[in-house]
Structure formats: structure tokens, C-alpha cells
Amino acid sequence: MAMKYRPSISLLQLLVLFVGGSVLLSAGSVLWLSWSSSNQSIRNVMLQRGNLLSEQVERLVINYMSLGPKVADAVLQGLSTIDPEDLQAKELVLKTAISLSPDVRRVIVVTPDQKVFMVMRNGQGSLKFRTVPRFWKSGDKLKKGTDFWGFPDSRQQIARRILVFHRWSAPVSNDRILVLVNLDADNLSQVIKESGSSAGTPFVLWRRDHVVAHPLLSEKKEFKNIYELATFKDEVLQKIWQTESIVHRNPGGLGGHISRGSDGGQRTLFLFEDMGPTHGFPIIVGLHIPAAEFGSTLRQQQTAFFIAGGLLVLTILLAAYLARLVTRPINRLARAANALRSFDLDAFPKLPPSRIRDIEEARTAFNAARTGLSAFSRFVPRALVLRLLEQASDGDIGTELRDVTILFTDIVGYTNRTHAMGAEETARFLNEHFELITDIVEAEGGTVDKFIGDSVMAFWGAPEHQNDHRERAARAAIKIAEAIATRNSKLSDNLRLRIGLSSGEVVVGTIGSSARRNYTVIGEPVNVAARLEQLGKSIAPDDEVVILTGSDFVKSLPVNIKTRTSGHHKLRGLSGELEVFRLVSEGNVSAEDVTEGVHVH
Numbered sequence: 297m298a299m300k301y302r303p304s305i306s307l308l309q310l311l312v313l314f315v316g317g318s319v320l321l322s323a324g325s326v327l328w329l330s331w332s333s334s335n336q337s338i339r340n341v342m343l344q345r346g347n348l349l350s351e352q353v354e355r356l357v358i359n360y361m362s363l364g365p366k367v368a369d370a371v372l373q374g375l376s377t378i379d380p381e382d383l384q385a386k387e388l389v390l391k392t393a394i395s396l397s398p399d400v401r402r403v404i405v406v407t408p409d410q411k412v413f414m415v416m417r418n419g420q421g422s423l424k425f426r427t428v429p430r431f432w433k434s435g436d437k438l439k440k441g442t443d444f445w446g447f448p449d450s451r452q453q454i455a456r457r458i459l460v461f462h463r464w465s466a467p468v469s470n471d472r473i474l475v476l477v478n479l480d481a482d483n484l485s486q487v488i489k490e491s492g493s494s495a496g497t498p499f500v501l502w503r504r505d506h507v508v509a510h511p512l513l514s515e516k517k518e519f520k521n522i523y524e525l526a527t528f529k530d531e532v533l534q535k536i537w538q539t540e541s542i543v544h545r546n547p548g549g550l551g552g553h554i555s556r557g558s559d560g561g562q563r564t565l566f567l568f569e570d571m572g573p574t575h576g577f578p579i580i581v582g583l584h585i586p587a588a589e590f591g592s593t594l595r596q597q598q599t600a601f602f603i604a605g606g607l608l609v610l611t612i613l614l615a616a617y618l619a620r621l622v623t624r625p626i627n628r629l630a631r632a633a634n635a636l637r638s639f640d641l642d643a644f645p646k647l648p649p650s651r652i653r654d655i656e657e658a659r660t661a662f663n664a665a666r667t668g669l670s671a672f673s674r675f676v677p678r679a680l681v682l683r684l685l686e687q688a689s690d691g692d693i694g695t696e697l698r699d700v701t702i703l704f705t706d707i708v709g710y711t712n713r714t715h716a717m718g719a720e721e722t723a724r725f726l727n728e729h730f731e732l733i734t735d736i737v738e739a740e741g742g743t744v745d746k747f748i749g750d751s752v753m754a755f756w757g758a759p760e761h762q763n764d765h766r767e768r769a770a771r772a773a774i775k776i777a778e779a780i781a782t783r784n785s786k787l788s789d790n791l792r793l794r795i796g797l798s799s800g801e802v803v804v805g806t807i808g809s810s811a812r813r814n815y816t817v818i819g820e821p822v823n824v825a826a827r828l829e830q831l832g833k834s835i836a837p838d839d840e841v842v843i844l845t846g847s848d849f850v851k852s853l854p855v856n857i858k859t860r861t862s863g864h865h866k867l868r869g870l871s872g873e874l875e876v877f878r879l880v881s882e883g884n885v886s887a888e889d890v891t892e893g894v895h896v897h
Contacts, residue, residue, distance in 0.1 A: 350496075350498075350567040350568070350569075350581075350582060350583040352491055353488050353491050353498040353581060353582075353583055354569060354581050356487050356488060356491050357484070357487075357488065357500060357509075357571070357577075357579070357581045358571070358575060358577075360399060360479070360483075360484055360487060361459075361479070361571070361575070361577045361579070362575075363396065363397050363399060363400055363477070363479055364445070364459070364461030364463075364477045364479060365443070365461065365463065366396065367393050367394065367396055367397075367400055367403060367475075367477045368461060368463035368475040368477050369463070370392070370393040370396065371389060371390060371393045371403060371405060371475045372463070372465045372473065372475060374388075374389035374392065374393065375389055375405070375465075375473065376465075380407075383413070383427070386405070386413055387413075387415070387425040390403050390405065390413070390414070390415035390425065391415050391423050391425065393415075394415050394417060394423060395423075398417070398421065398483075399479055399480045399483045399484070400417070400477060400478070400479060400480075401416070401417050401458055401478045401479065401480050402414060402415065402416045402417065402458070402476075402477075402478035403415050403475070403476070403477055403478070404475070404476040404478075405473060405474070405475055405476075406473065406474040406475075406476070407473060408471035408472065408473065411427065411428070411429065412427065412428035412429075413425070413426070413427040413428070414426060414427075414428070442464070443461070443462065443463050443464075443576065444461075444462040445459065445460070445461055445462075445577065445578050446459070446460035446461075446462065446476075447502070448460075448481055448502060448506075448508055457480075457481040457482055458478040458479060458480060458481055459478070459479040459481050459484075459508070460476055460477070460478055460479075461476070461477045461479065462474060462475070462476050463475050463477075481508055481509060482513065482514070484500065484508065484509040485509040485510055485511065485512075485513040485514040486514040487509075488500065488509055488510075488511065489511035489514045496583045496584060496585040497510075497511060497530065497532070497533070497583065497584050497585075498510075498511070498581075498582070498583050499530070499533055499581075499582055499583070499584070500579050500580070500581055500582075501525065501568075501579060501580040501582070502578065502579055503578060503579075503580070504525075504537070504580065505524065505525045505526070506523060506524055506525060507523040507524075507525055507528050507530075507533070508579060510523075510528070510530060510533070512529055512530060532564055532584055533584060535564070536566050536568075536582075536584065563586075564584050564585065564586055565584065565585045565586075566582060566583075566584045567582055567583050567584075567585075568580050568581065568582025568583070569581055569582065625647070625650050625655045625659070626655065628647060629647065629655075629658060629659070629662060632647060632662065632666075633662070646663045646666065647659045647662055647663055694805055694806075695803050695804065695805030695806070695807070696803070696804060696805060697801050697802070697803060697804075698757060698758050698761075698801070698802060698804045698817075699757060699765075699799065699800065699801050700755050700756060700757035700758050700765060700799065700800075700802055700804060700817055700821070701755060701756045701757060701765045701766050701768070701769040701797065701798070701799040701821075701849075702753070702754070702755045702769075702797070702798050702799070702802075702817060702821055702822050702825040703737070703742070703752075703753070703754045703755070703756075703769050703772065703773060703795065703796070703797055703825065704751060704752070704753055704795065704796040704825045704826050704828075704829040705733060705751060705752045705776065705793055705794070705795050705796075705829065706750065706751045706793070706794045706829050706830075707729070707750040707751075707791065707792070707793060708792035708793065708794060708833075709792070710749070710750040713789070726750060729750070729791075730747055730752065732776075732779055732783070733752050733754075733776055734752075736772050736775045736776050736779065737752075737754045737772050739772075739775075740756070740768045740769070740771055740772040740775075741756065741760075741762060741768055742754045742755065742756045742768060742769065742772060743755055743756070743758070743759075745814075745816050745817070746814075746816070751829075753822075754769075754772075755804075755817050756768045756769045757799075758804040758817065759804070759815070765799070766799050766849060766852045766853060767852075767853060767854055767857070769797055769799070770797065770845075770849075770853055770857050770879060771857070773795050773797055773843045773879055774843070774857070774879060776793070776795065776841070777793070777795070777840075777841035777843060777879075780792075780793050780840060780841050781840060781841070784840065790840070792839070792840050792841065793840075793841045793842075794829045794830070794832035794833070794841075794842050794844075795829060795832075795841065795842065795843040795844070796824075796825040796826060796827070796828030796829030796830070796831070796832070796843075796844055796845070797825060797828065797843065797844070797845040797849060797879070798821040798822070798824035798825035798828060798845065798846060798849060799821055799848070799849050799852075800819065800820065800821035800824075800848075801819065801821070802817040802818060802819030802820075802821055802822060803817065803818045803819055804816075804817045804818075820870075823869060823870070824846065824867065824870065824874070827867040827868060827869065827870065828844040828845060828846070828867070828876065829844070830868075831844055831865060831867065831876065832844055835862050835865075835876070835878070836878070842878065843878060843879040844862065844876055844877070844878060844879075845859075845876070845877055845879065846874050846875065846876065846877070847874070847875040847877065849877075850877045857879065858879070858880040859877040859878060859879055859880060860877065860878050860880060861875065861876070861877055861878075862876045862877060862878055863875070863876065864876070
């Protein structure tokens with residue numbers, strides 16, 4: 297059946313189309329959206345920058361206003377630990393509390409019997425303690441049990457405008473102590489002035505219509521109770537509620553809008569937060585910034601638009617160049633892979649280095665694979681490798697019936713031998729043992745299938761056809777026995793080994809799961825070889841090496857390989873009995889062996 301034609305495209309064309317098209321689509325879309333939404337972008341930039349400035353002012357105001365509750369709590373806690381009649385202790389408590397900050401001008405305590413004692417900071421910063429027989433009448437009007445910020449007023453005796461915080465103590469027999477903390481409002485103006493930026497003007501409003509703190513108030517010496525917003529000297533701040541458009545609104549949090557004066561003049565960004573819902577302060581903290589401060593943002597966007605358009609064209613040209621730069625070594629890698637697939641290692645030299653990291657990694661991996669296969673070809677005949685590659689279909693080699701010989705070996709008393717060994721000593725012992733057997737098996741053209749604990753399974757006759765596979769396996773078994781004898785003559789641990797040999801038709805090929813496969817043999821001769829190895833326990837339990845096989849195997853051996861019969865035996869898992877023979881090393885046939893029936897072929 298003729299293959300259906302499938303259109304194709306080169307990697308170079310694909311990269312140019314994909315990269316160039318992607319850049320054109322994405323960059324063009326971004327530029328268009330950027331141009332169409334520039335006005336909103338400016339507002340967002342204004343808001344973002346303004347937020348940073350206003351949050352700084354907000355933190356300072358919060359720290360300042362928090363002095364009221366902190367000082368009140370310190371006073372109440374201190375009074376709870378002293379004798380109510382100890383006037384000196386009361387003086388110490390109040391002076392300690394007022395020393396928490398120079399912004400605290402006065403601390404007043406009203407007892408349940410309306411007695412008053414206070415500590416006041418004068419203009420020179422010194423502290424003065426005094427008592428008052430009875431509290432003023434306005435104190436009787438305060439709602440007991442709740443915190444309360446009094447309306448800012450002036451105190452001529454301390455030459456300052458103050459904010460008054462009231463806090464009641466926890467009830468004790470329905471009687472409570474009232475603590476009043478006077479904060480310096482003029483110092484608050486100085487604090488926000490020093491924290492502000494030349495780009496914006498900070499402010500603090502009492503509710504929505506009076507000014508508590510402002511940079512303009514930091515130098516004033518007059519003592520008005522409070523400044524009304526409508527007549528305040530900051531004309532920009534007067535227009536805070538003349539909203540043109542909302543840019544941000546978060547109930548109970550930071551809000552903002554852009555306002556324009558009634559004469560259509562300069563636009564201003566106002567950012568502010570009502571501190572009541574979040575912090576319990578009856579003030580609004582904010583910042584106003586001229587919109588002109590952000591005018592450069594639009595000009596920068598327009599410049600960026602034209603620059604980006606030019607870069608877009610340049611990027612498409614660069615994409616074509618990079619595509620060419622990438623595809624050239626990839627094509628070279630593909631040609632080298634084709635040569636490698638045919639195992640023609642000399643037809644294509646090692647790939648040259650590349651400055652592209654991913655291609656360099658692929659080149660390094662490919663050259664390493666080529667080096668590994670080159671080394672592998674020294675151990676496995678090249679014709680065998682080519683045959684396996686030719687038989688492979690989607691990475692798999694099919695199975696077939698084949699006449700092969702299987703060999704099993706097992707160390708006698710392995711568990712007892714390694715019981716006292718450590719992990720490293722056990723591994724070294726097994727590695728030396730497996731290397732001895734593997735060298736002999738491969739020297740006779742066999743294939744080591746697997747290592748099972750201390751056992752070795754090997755076979756002959758696959759994947760290459762070997763007409764003399766029985767003879768090869770028998771020679772390998774005898775050479776293993778001779779090698780064990782040589783080893784034991786040099787060492788004192790007297791290693792003993794059992795070997796089973798069997799031949800016949802088996803299934804040979806790749807067996808396993810889709811994730812992992814093994815080239816192996818399966819069939820009854822495999823089981824027979826394993827059972828013969830185990831039978832050595834009863835036939836020759838004390839011999840250094842015992843090699844057992846069946847009568848069918850012995851019949852095909854050459855005359856130079858000697859055997860002796862060990863009688864008929866029933867093998868576990870197999871029907872009937874099998875005549876078992878022992879292989880004897882050449883030149884090691886004693887008179888006893890002859891009388892016991894050594895067969896010379």
C-alpha cells in the first residue's frame with residue numbers, strides 16, 4: 297500500500313513563521329492596548345505612586361494617634377498597682393506615662409469621686425504635677441464606658457492646640473477612673489510635613505470639614521481651636537470633595553479621586569483614608585498631588601510606542617537569523633543520528649561545540665552516546681548489534697523459538713558465609729565472584745542474562761545462532777569449576793558452587809512491560825537447569841563444585857568432555873524422572889570415577 301503524501305515544512309520556515317508571527321501578534325496587541333488605554337494607565341500610575349506616599353503619612357499619623365490609647369492604658373495599669381491614697385505614687389505613674397513621648401502635653405486622671413490630678417508638660421518641656429478638687433462640669437456629660445476623642449481645641453497655658461483622648465477604666469463596683477490624654481496637634485503638623493514629598497501635600501482632617509494638621513500649620517503661633525476647610529489657606533485642599541472621577545474607592549480603607557477646580561484649572565489627585573472604621577480615630581488622613589507630576593508618563597508611553605514599532609520589525613529579522621542559527625546544528629545532529637542508527641561510527645566524526653546551551657547539551661549527549669557505543673562495540677560483535685538493530689521495531693525485538701543451552705550457578709552456604717560480612721565486604725565478594733563467572737561465559741560466546749542474589753543465569757545460542765552451544769556451555773561450566781579450585785587454593789574460605797546445565801527449545805526475545813524489557817529466554821529447559829543446580833545439594837553436598845546436566849545434553853557433547861552418571865531423579869515441577877550426569881574436569885578422572893561410570897565420548 298502506497299504511503300499517503302503528507303505535506304511538510306522545514307524547521308527554519310516554522311521558526312520564522314512562529315516566532316515572527318508571535319512577536320507581531322503579541323507586541324502589536326500590547327502596543328494597541330497601551331495606546332488606547334493610556335489615560336487609564338496614567339491614573340493607575342498616579343494612584344500607585346500616590347499610595348506609596350500616602351501610606352507613609354498614614355503610618356506616621358497612626359503611630360501618633362495611637363499614643364492616646366497607649367498612654368491611657370499605661371496610666372490605668374500603673375494606678376491599678378498602687379495605693380489609691382498614695383499621692384507620690386500617682387505622680388510617679390503619670391510622669392512615667394507622659395514620658396513615653398514628647399508629643400503628649402498633658403495627662404489627667406479623674407477619680408470616681410470627681411477628684412482630679414494631672415501632669416502637664418510646659419513650654420520648656422519640664423513636667424509639673426498638681427491636683428484639682430473637682431472635675432469641670434463637661435466631664436459629667438461624657439458617656440461612661442466608651443473611648444472618646446474630644447474636639448480639638450487650644451490651651452493657652454501650654455501654647456498649643458491639642459487633641460484629647462478619653463478612656464474609662466474597667467468597672468469596679470460601678471465606679472470607673474477616667475483618663476484624658478492631651479496630644480500636641482501642632483507637632484502632628486510638623487510630623488506630616490517632614491514625612492511628605494515635594495510632589496504632594498499631606499493633610500489630616502477632622503471629619504470632612506476641619507483641618508487638624510497640615511504643613512502650613514507647623515509654623516503658626518496663633519491658637520485657633522480648629523481651622524475650617526472652607527476657609528483654609530490651602531485652596532487646593534478646599535476642593536477635595538469636588539470630585540471629577542473616581543480612581544479608587546475602598547470603603548473603610550484607602551480611597552481616591554481626581555478633582556478639578558471650578559475654573560477648570562489644574563487637576564489634582566486626592567488620596568485619603570477615613571481612620572474611623574479601621575483604627576477608631578475621627579480623622580481623615582490623606583495626600584493631594586498635582587496631576588502634572590505624572591504628565592511625563594504619557595509622553596514616555598508615546599515615545600515607547602514608536603520605539604517598540606521599530607523594535608518589532610527588528611525582532612522579526614532577528615528571529616529569522618536565530619532560526620537559521622538554531623537549525624544548522626540541528627540538521628547536522630540529524631545526519632549524525634542517521635549514521636549512528638546504522639552503527640557506522642566512523643562515517644560521522646564527533647559534533648563540534650555550539651554556543652547555544654540547549655544544542656550544546658544535545659551535542660554533548662550525542663557525543664557521549666557515540667563514545668559509549670564505540671566502547672560497547674569492543675565487547676559485542678558489530679554484526680550482532682546490527683542484527684538486533686535491524687530486528688528492532690519501535691524499540692522492540694520480537695520473540696522466537698530457538699534451541700539454546702542455559703546455565704545456572706549458585707554459591708553453597710551463601711547466607712552463612714555473608715552473615716558476618718558488612719555491606720561493603722558482601723558487595724566486594726559478589727562483584728569478584730560475578731566477574732569471574734562473567735569473563736568465562738563471555739569468553740565462550742555466552743550471554744549473562746541476570747544475577748539473582750548470589751546466582752547467575754546465562755545462555756548460549758541466542759541472539760546469535762551457535763550450532764555448538766552445548767559444547768560452549770559445558771566448557772564454560774568446567775572452566776568455572778577449575779577457576780573456583782584455583783581461587784580456593786589461594787584463599788582459605790573454601791568457596792563451593794553448584795552448576796546446572798540444560799538445553800532445548802525455548803522462547804527467546806524481549807520480555808517485560810511497556811516501560812522496561814529484557815532480552816531473555818523462557819521455557820522448560822530454563823526450569824530444568826535451575827532444578828539441576830538445586831539437586832546438587834543432595835547429590836554432592838560436600839564437593840567443591842558440582843556440575844549437573846541431563847542425558848539429552850550429554851549425548852551431544854564431544855569426546856573430550858567427560859561425565860559420570862548420578863542415577864535417575866525426580867525434579868520438582870517436572871513429570872517423570874530424569875537421568876542426571878555430572879561433568880568432570882578434563883584430566884581429573886580418578887579410578888573411582890571410572891568404576892562409578894565415567895563416560896568418555
